[in-house]
Amino acid sequence: MTAPVTDESARVTSPLTIAVTATADTAGDALQRRGIFTAATLDRCISCGFCLSTCPTYALTKDEKSSPRGRITLMRALETGQLADDDPTLIEEASFCLGCRACEPVCPAGVHYGELIEEWRDHQWRGDQRPLLVRPLMWMVDRTWRYGLAATIRRHALTRRHTDGPHLMLGCFERMLFPRVSRVTRRLRPELDATPIQGCCGALHAHNGELERGRQLARELGERLPGTIVTTAGGCAAHLSDVLGRPRVMELSEYLLRQGTPPLTPLLVDGRRARVAIQDSCHLRNGMGVYRESRELIRRVADLVELPHAGTCCGAAGSYSIVRPKDSRRVLAPKLDEIQNAGIDYVVVVNPGCQRQLITGLRRRHSAIRVLHLAELLGMAAE
Amino acid sequence: MPSNPAGGASVTMTSDPVTSRVDDRLLADLESVVGEQHVRHTPGDVHPYSRDATPLFSSAPDVVVFPASTQEVAAVLRLATERRVPVVPRGAGSNLCAATVPVRGGIIMVLTRMEQIVEISAVELLAVVQPGVTTAMLADAAAARGLLFAPDPGSRIVSTVGGNVAMCAGGLRGLKYGVTRNYVLGLEVVLATGEVLRTGGRLWKDVAGYDLTRLLTGSEGTLGVITEITTALLPMPQTALTGVAYFPSLAHAGRAVSGIITDGVVPATLEFLDQKCIGAVEDYAHLGLHRDAGALLLFGDDGAPDVVKRNLQRMADRCAAEGAIDITVGGAVAESEALLEARRCSLPALSRLQPLTVLEDATVPRPRIAEMVDRIDQIAERYNLLIATFGHAGDGNLHPTACINPADGDAAVRVERAFGEVFQAALDMDGTITGEHGVGAAKLPYLQARLGADQMALLRRVKAAFDPAGILNPGKLGS
Numbered sequence: 001m002t003a004p005v006t007d008e009s010a011r012v013t014s015p016l017t018i019a020v021t022a023t024a025d026t027a028g029d030a031l032q033r034r035g036i037f038t039a040a041t042l043d044r045c046i047s048c049g050f051c052l053s054t055c056p057t058y059a060l061t062k063d064e065k066s067s068p069r070g071r072i073t074l075m076r077a078l079e080t081g082q083l084a085d086d087d088p089t090l091i092e093e094a095s096f097c098l099g100c101r102a103c104e105p106v107c108p109a110g111v112h113y114g115e116l117i118e119e120w121r122d123h124q125w126r127g128d129q130r131p132l133l134v135r136p137l138m139w140m141v142d143r144t145w146r147y148g149l150a151a152t153i154r155r156h157a158l159t160r161r162h163t164d165g166p167h168l169m170l171g172c173f174e175r176m177l178f179p180r181v182s183r184v185t186r187r188l189r190p191e192l193d194a195t196p197i198q199g200c201c202g203a204l205h206a207h208n209g210e211l212e213r214g215r216q217l218a219r220e221l222g223e224r225l226p227g228t229i230v231t232t233a234g235g236c237a238a239h240l241s242d243v244l245g246r247p248r249v250m251e252l253s254e255y256l257l258r259q260g261t262p263p264l265t266p267l268l269v270d271g272r273r274a275r276v277a278i279q280d281s282c283h284l285r286n287g288m289g290v291y292r293e294s295r296e297l298i299r300r301v302a303d304l305v306e307l308p309h310a311g312t313c314c315g316a317a318g319s320y321s322i323v324r325p326k327d328s329r330r331v332l333a334p335k336l337d338e339i340q341n342a343g344i345d346y347v348v349v350v351n352p353g354c355q356r357q358l359i360t361g362l363r364r365r366h367s368a369i370r371v372l373h374l375a376e377l378l379g380m381a382a383e
Numbered sequence: 384m385p386s387n388p389a390g391g392a393s394v395t396m397t398s399d400p401v402t403s404r405v406d407d408r409l410l411a412d413l414e415s416v417v418g419e420q421h422v423r424h425t426p427g428d429v430h431p432y433s434r435d436a437t438p439l440f441s442s443a444p445d446v447v448v449f450p451a452s453t454q455e456v457a458a459v460l461r462l463a464t465e466r467r468v469p470v471v472p473r474g475a476g477s478n479l480c481a482a483t484v485p486v487r488g489g490i491i492m493v494l495t496r497m498e499q500i501v502e503i504s505a506v507e508l509l510a511v512v513q514p515g516v517t518t519a520m521l522a523d524a525a526a527a528r529g530l531l532f533a534p535d536p537g538s539r540i541v542s543t544v545g546g547n548v549a550m551c552a553g554g555l556r557g558l559k560y561g562v563t564r565n566y567v568l569g570l571e572v573v574l575a576t577g578e579v580l581r582t583g584g585r586l587w588k589d590v591a592g593y594d595l596t597r598l599l600t601g602s603e604g605t606l607g608v609i610t611e612i613t614t615a616l617l618p619m620p621q622t623a624l625t626g627v628a629y630f631p632s633l634a635h636a637g638r639a640v641s642g643i644i645t646d647g648v649v650p651a652t653l654e655f656l657d658q659k660c661i662g663a664v665e666d667y668a669h670l671g672l673h674r675d676a677g678a679l680l681l682f683g684d685d686g687a688p689d690v691v692k693r694n695l696q697r698m699a700d701r702c703a704a705e706g707a708i709d710i711t712v713g714g715a716v717a718e719s720e721a722l723l724e725a726r727r728c729s730l731p732a733l734s735r736l737q738p739l740t741v742l743e744d745a746t747v748p749r750p751r752i753a754e755m756v757d758r759i760d761q762i763a764e765r766y767n768l769l770i771a772t773f774g775h776a777g778d779g780n781l782h783p784t785a786c787i788n789p790a791d792g793d794a795a796v797r798v799e800r801a802f803g804e805v806f807q808a809a810l811d812m813d814g815t816i817t818g819e820h821g822v823g824a825a826k827l828p829y830l831q832a833r834l835g836a837d838q839m840a841l842l843r844r845v846k847a848a849f850d851p852a853g854i855l856n857p858g859k860l861g862s
Contacts, residue, residue, distance in 0.1 A: 043738040043789075048436045049477040053517070053540040062449075062495040062515075063423075063431075064476065070431035077430050089427020106540075108731040109740070 031080040036123045037116060042079060044111045045072045051103035051113075056313050056331050057096055065093055068103035068113055075120055085124070094124045095131065096327065098320055099207050100282035100313035105289075114238075114287060118211050125209030131323040134208045141172040141200035142213075165227030166250070168192040169240075172200045174233055174352040181232050181352070184379035185252060188261060189230075198224055201231075203239035207318050218243035230255045232375055234281025234351040235318060238288050251284055253293035253350065253374060264301050264381040274302040275344045276377065279335070279358060280311045281351035294350055294374050301381035302346070307338045316357035328357070336361050339369060346370050348377050405445035405489065409466055413448055413490075416458040421449040421496075432473070432491045433484065436538070437825055438741055439795065440481035444471065444491040451496045453571060453579055453610040460608065461577035463490060464852045470575075471856050472604040474514060474543030478550050479742060480823030482603045486858040492608065494545050500524050501611070507585060508616045509568060514545020514609050518552075521614075530616040533560040536819070537730075545609050551601030553819025555726075558777030559651045559684075560617075562819065564600045571611035572599055575850040585613055598845070603821055604856040606849040624691050625652055625683035625719035626712035628702035629676035633657060636678040637753035639705040640776045643682065644749070646701055648694045652683030653777035654726045657756055660733065660771045664725050667732035672725060676708055680776065681726055683719060729773045730784070736769065737786035741798055745809040746818030749779045758808040759783045766801040768794075780818035807832070822860050830860075 033039060051068035052058050064070035071093055077083040083090055094117075101114045125131070170182050186192055199221040206214025222229070222244045229244070231237045232252045241249040250258075267274040276298050285291040291311065298304045315321060315331030339347050339362070347362075347369055349355045358371045372380075405424070414422045423429060424446040433443040445468075450456045463470045469489030476483050485491055497513035500521065504510070505528050512521055518539040522532040535554035536542055542552065548570070553562045569583030583589060583596035599606055630636040636655055643650065656664065656679040665672045672679065680702065684694040699710050713719035734740040747755045756772050759781070763770035774781040783805060787794040806816040806829050816829045831839050846861025847853070853862070 040738065044734075046436070046438060046734060046740055047434050048538065049475055049541045050538070052475060053519070062493075062498075064493075065428060065431040067431075069434075073431045073434055074427065077427075083427055083430060087425075087427040089425060089430075093427075109734040110731065 031082070034079055034081060037075055037079050037119050041112050041115055042072070042075060044109050045069065046109045047073070048108060050106050050108060054102040054106050054312075056098055056100065056102065056315075057327075060327075060330055065089055066096060068111075071097060071120075072111070072113075072116065075116060078120075078123075090124065094120050095324065098282075098313050098315070098317040098331065100317055101286035102282060102312060104286045114283070118206050118214075121207070121209035122211040123209075130209055131319075134204075134319045134323055137319055137322070138205055138208065138210065141204060142217075165193055165225060165229070166191070166255070167198075167225035167227065167229050168194040169201065169221070169225065169229050169231040169233070169236060170194060170196075170198055171231065171233045171236055171352060172204075177356055178352055178373060181373045181375050184373075185230075185232055185375045188256065188375065188378060188382060189259060192230055195225065201236040201240050202243070203235050204318060206239055214239070215243050222248065232350070232352075232373065234284030234288075234290075235353060237290075238283035241288060246288070251288070251290055251293075251350065253297055254290055256297060256378070257293050261297070261300075261378060262382045264378065265383075266300075267302050267377070267381050269345045274346060275305050275342075276302040276346045276348055277305045277307045277339065277342050277344045278310055278348045278350075278374075279307070279314055279339075279354055281349070281354060282311075282313050282317070284350060285311050294348065297374065297378060298348060301378065305342050305344050307335075307342055309335065309338060314354050314357050314361075316351075316353035318353055321353070321357055329361075332357060332361050336365060336367075340365065340367055344369060346372050346377060348372055348374050350374050404466060404468055409462065409468065410446060412462050413446065413459060416462070417448055417450050417455050421451070423447040429491070432476070432493075435473075435476040435481060435483045436479050437481040437484065437823070438739055439789075440484045440486075440824060442484050442486050443488070444485040445488045447491045447493060449493050449496050453573060456492070456494075456608050456610055457573045457577045457579055459490070459492060460573055460575050460854075463854045464575050464577070467852055468854060469857050470608075470854050472545075472549065472608045474546030474549075475517070475538070475541045477538040477542045478546065478821060478823065479744075480550075480817065480821040480825040482550060482821050482823035482856070482859060484824055486824050489854075489857075494608075494610075495543065497545075497610065503528055503530070503616070505530060508618075509585060509613055510616055511611065511613050512544050513611060514543060514548075516544050518542045518544060518547055525616050526619060529619050531619045532566075532614070533617055534563045534566060536563075544612055544614070548600050548609055548612055548614075549602065549604050550821045551819075553775075553778075553780065555654065555775060556651055557775055557780065557819075558653060559649050564597060566615045567596055567600050567612065568615055569613035570596050570599055570609055572607040572609050574607050575852060575855050579610075580607070583613065587615070601821070603823060603860050605846055605860045605862075606855065608855075620651075620685035620687075622688045622691055623651065623683060623685035623716065623719060624695050624713055625681060625722045626695055626699055626710065627722045627725070628680045628682065628699070628707040628710045629673045630678045630680065630702075630705070630707055632677035632753070633756050634753040635706045636680045636776070637750070639680060639702045639707065640752070641750050642701045642705055643698050646697055648684070648697055650682050650694065650698060650777060651685045652681055652723070653775065654681040654773070655679065655752070655776040656725065656729060656773045657771060659769070660729050660773045661725075663732040663736060663771060664728055667735060668724065668728050670721075670725055673709060679725065680707075681722060683723075726773065729771075729782075733771055733784050733786055737788050739787050739789050739795075741785040741787065741802070742820075743783050743785075743802055743805065744774075744780060744818045744820045745783065745805050745814060745816060746778070746780045747809050747812045747814035749777070751812045751814070752776060752779055752781065755781060755809065755812060755814070756783075759805055762801050762804045762808070766797045768797055768801055770801065775818075778818070779814065803829070824859055827859060827862070 058067035202214035202217030237251040315328040321328040495515040498515035501511040536552035
């Protein structure tokens with residue numbers, strides 16, 4: 001069984017010679033780049049692996065390919081043609097990723113993973129490769145009149161006058177699913193202008209492989225709502241600020257902290273202060289760094305209970321819960337356990353996708369814990 | 384330079400009998416051992432395992448297996464030895480010396496499914512864990528029982544304990560607390576030929592036989608696969624405080640470090656940043672650092688509150704005596720945490736300067752740190768490179784960090800040559816080529832300069848005794 005011993009170090013002259021001969025991705029110039037990804041963003045990853053600890057899909061599989069670092073390695077292979085467009089792992093992992101961007105705050109190299117996943121899907125999901133279930137959603141919000149029509153049956157906040165803002169963005173899904181949120185928001189801050197014809201911010205498009213259309217929709221919305229745009233949806237806020245610039249966009253909690261709230265009375269349950277937890281919006285927290293503000297506001301009206309993984313994705317992830325319901329529920333399950341074990345009365349959300357996800361999940365478990373948008377919680381305290 | 388678009392590394396090493404011969408029969412056999420769903424072999428499945436945290440190194444394996452037990456590990460290794468197929472054990476793949484890059488293809492054996500904390504004993508001050516438990520998981524579980532798992536490598540949130548032991552990971556507390564090897568009491572290890580051994584055990588005192596536990600610690604996956612670790616714990620220190628001092632030059636800071644230790648203090652924290660690091664950190668994090676200072680020294684200690692307070696005062700006094708420009712001592716744990724931020728964000732700050740950051744870890748005897756950093760600066764200047772240095776002043780472990788743009792002509796070649804000189808400079812000062820990152824594929828070419836031909840030959844004989852077919856992590860230590 002004994003292998004002949006050879007003097008390896010005599011032949012191997014330099015580590016980088018090995019590296020460059022053995023490497024076939026971004027280090028060498030042997031392979032052409034295809035231009036699918038922004039080179040500076042893709043090259044930034046130093047493969048340290050810190051992101052593994054925060055990735056919800058890696059937590060499910062413990063397999064490198066389902067981690068941000070592994071996906072970036074896959075993107076590099078796609079970029080250099082080492083893996084073909086129709087490689088099954090590429091197709092699966094582009095879709096399995098929640099796009100929650102939990103990897104970004106822990107990244108020592110500052111990789112903008114959110115941009116990379118959008119570029120990946122933009123390439124990977126051309127034409128009939130896009131998940132079937134997303135297509136009608138995107139069609140729906142692509143023209144303002146379509147969801148405008150749908151929303152006429154629900155009474156959300158509206159103003160007929162037209163001003164220079166600040167404007168309250170109504171959100172395509174929120175105005176259909178949770179119209180109360182914008183109504184309460186306008187009661188909290190009546191100066192907010194809620195013009196009915198707004199358009200979609202384009203986040204859904206950007207996250208589902210139509211990057212340019214997603215940006216165009218954001219720019220159009222920015223033209224219809226000049227000045228500051230206030231939004232009650234964390235996902236929309238992050239996309240809008242990416243396209244229109246951070247100064248134009250304020251998420252509700254930021255806006256309320258700056259502008260103030262009407263007088264608030266602490267909320268009581270059974271004669272004691274209500275116990276309230278928050279589930280962060282991934283893009284709001286990881287993309288915009290906004291998460292302290294909502295907690296500050298909750299503390300004004302209730303006892304804040306911090307969930308151990310409040311900053312981890314609930315599995316709603318935009319259209320993910322519709323496209324991959326089974327994986328979405330696997331991501332949600334430990335979150336629901338935490339919520340049910342926290343001894344709380346309410347769980348607060350700052351994004352309609354999370355709101356729908358938690359309501360559905362808790363209802364399935366027959367839980368008495370109520371899910372409220374931050375605006376709704378503050379609205380109760382302002383009454 | 385020759386290129387190999389196929390991505391395999393077989394071109395560089397041809398005479399070794401161990402090659403990746405993964406065929407359908409082997410795949411079927413592996414599947415029968417660990418289950419079909421725990422064997423991956425499509426190009427997309429194996430590609431993510433072509434890298435670890437080492438820049439510029441990548442080479443894809445042929446197959447990835449995820450065993451769940453010692454028995455499965457043993458069965459896989461027996462198959463690999465029988466078929467002469469390389470096996471590279473892997474935890475989180477966060478090492479910095481290409482130790483887990485499968486340079487000859489073959490099988491990557493991922494141990495993250497073995498992630499049970501078997502036992503934490505407050506009475507015996509030890510923990511028994513499976514290799515896939517992360518360092519942070521173990522540290523948190525120990526902390527919940529009022530105990531300290533002392534080794535704290537920078538990658539602790541992701542690195543596995545098995546990986547820490549295989550690489551003998553270091554960290555920020557080396558001077559006072561030592562490194563991983565100082566805590567490993569016993570190991571369960573599977574040899575390449577499938578025998579399961581238990582070395583050491585639960586005892587601090589045990590001299591029965593060669594110290595195989597220490598030999599395996601830092602063996603980088605070349606002698607066996609670690610399947611269980613018994614590690615010592617300590618009582619959790621009551622408190623920790625940190626201070627920061629600025630000096631006109633690193634030479635001043637170096638004298639302060641020597642003075643602190645001759646004063647009889649063995650601090651838990653003694654970290655430095657050179658001027659280039661201070662500038663990069665300040666540009667990045669805006670902490671209000673003095674960017675005109677020649678060096679920044681973080682000093683700190685942990686333990687009983689009155690002792691910690693006294694030690695901090697003594698260290699601050701010594702810094703003042705050695706010409707510190709400015710000294711701040713954190714009055715509370717939170718303040719101390721804020722001071723440590725400058726050290727923590729050194730790498731992020733530097734990695735934003737250029738697309739590629741090459742982090743090295745040449746190490747010299749503690750009194751020669753300033754001299755070494757001078758040498759590094761001279762070398763960097765000669766090769767027209769930006770190399771900033773930070774590191775562990777307490778144990779002489781330097782992290783010269785080159786920030787380059789690989790697209791910039793021959794930058795990668797210049798870095799390679801410059802670090803070749805840095806390693807030689809460290810050796811000239813009785814130092815070493817790597818203090819805590821390991822040898823792997825990255826440092827192997829420099830190993831003979833450190834060890835000499837006789838020791839290299841002995842390493843190969845040791846390797847052959849453990850792994851006669853040479854299947855375990857070939858192309859690394861002992862090859």
